[in-house]
Amino acid sequence: MRHWEKHPAETAHAFNLNGFVALPNFFAGDEIAEIAARVSRYIREIAPTRPDTEIFYEDKADASTIKQMQDLHVHDPFFGELINGRCAKLAETVLGEPVQAKNLQYFNKPPGIGQPTPPHQDGYYFHLKPNHAVTMWLALEDVDHENGCVRYVQGSHRLGMRAHGRSGVLGFSQGMLDFGLPHDRGHTVTCPATAGDLLAHHSLTIHWADGNTSKTRTRRALGLVYFAAGCAVDEVAKKAYQERLHADLRAAGKI
Numbered sequence: 001m002r003h004w005e006k007h008p009a010e011t012a013h014a015f016n017l018n019g020f021v022a023l024p025n026f027f028a029g030d031e032i033a034e035i036a037a038r039v040s041r042y043i044r045e046i047a048p049t050r051p052d053t054e055i056f057y058e059d060k061a062d063a064s065t066i067k068q069m070q071d072l073h074v075h076d077p078f079f080g081e082l083i084n085g086r087c088a089k090l091a092e093t094v095l096g097e098p099v100q101a102k103n104l105q106y107f108n109k110p111p112g113i114g115q116p117t118p119p120h121q122d123g124y125y126f127h128l129k130p131n132h133a134v135t136m137w138l139a140l141e142d143v144d145h146e147n148g149c150v151r152y153v154q155g156s157h158r159l160g161m162r163a164h165g166r167s168g169v170l171g172f173s174q175g176m177l178d179f180g181l182p183h184d185r186g187h188t189v190t191c192p193a194t195a196g197d198l199l200a201h202h203s204l205t206i207h208w209a210d211g212n213t214s215k216t217r218t219r220r221a222l223g224l225v226y227f228a229a230g231c232a233v234d235e236v237a238k239k240a241y242q243e244r245l246h247a248d249l250r251a252a253g254k255i
């Protein structure tokens, strides 16, 4: 049994206090190698069959620059098992109630051109009442200052939802409009990771990531999203938002 399984109350306490937890070696070397190989297979065999609203490129004309893919668990049973396994148990531990698995995403920042992830709160995209959800961020390879670390504003989940607006960044269309207050800067925690490490953050925790400045290294990760079972989604607001977004992206030639 791992530390977080042996000490669930301690893990939930750290999550509730800080808005995130970092769990080194959540997947062992052989497990993360298998997950990374399955992602490569997905890119080769399944991504070409999916619509452009699910697969985003840094450069649409270059298929090797995939930056984001959505809903891997829906189209590949391997990822269906992954989202319902160990990560779901951790989600229940930190949210303190049963969960619904919602999304399994792939995030990459291709060498040299991978853009920063703008500061945001995931809950802004979720349209949830109450806003009680968790995103797990799983490093598929080593991630450091060069290829784009994730950063959190510690404790920001306790201060509510901030104003968001169009960011202009494909895949992270909404960014915080007032990011950079002294509290944000003073409570920033940077989270370098090695392959297999997992970060779990609350849907109200402010986070962002740097761009990839390496000319040779990718920056590949998975994001697994879980909503607390007690939350309700405003489906009408969500659908209207997605339709607006897709229309905007098409008009801008980004998808």
Ligand SMILES: O=C(O)CCC(=O)C(=O)O
Binding pocket: 107, 117, 122, 135, 136, 137, 150, 207, 208, 209, 221, 223
């Ligand atoms: O991978 C990244 O750059 C950021 C991911 C993110 O924002 C998230 O997992 O919610």
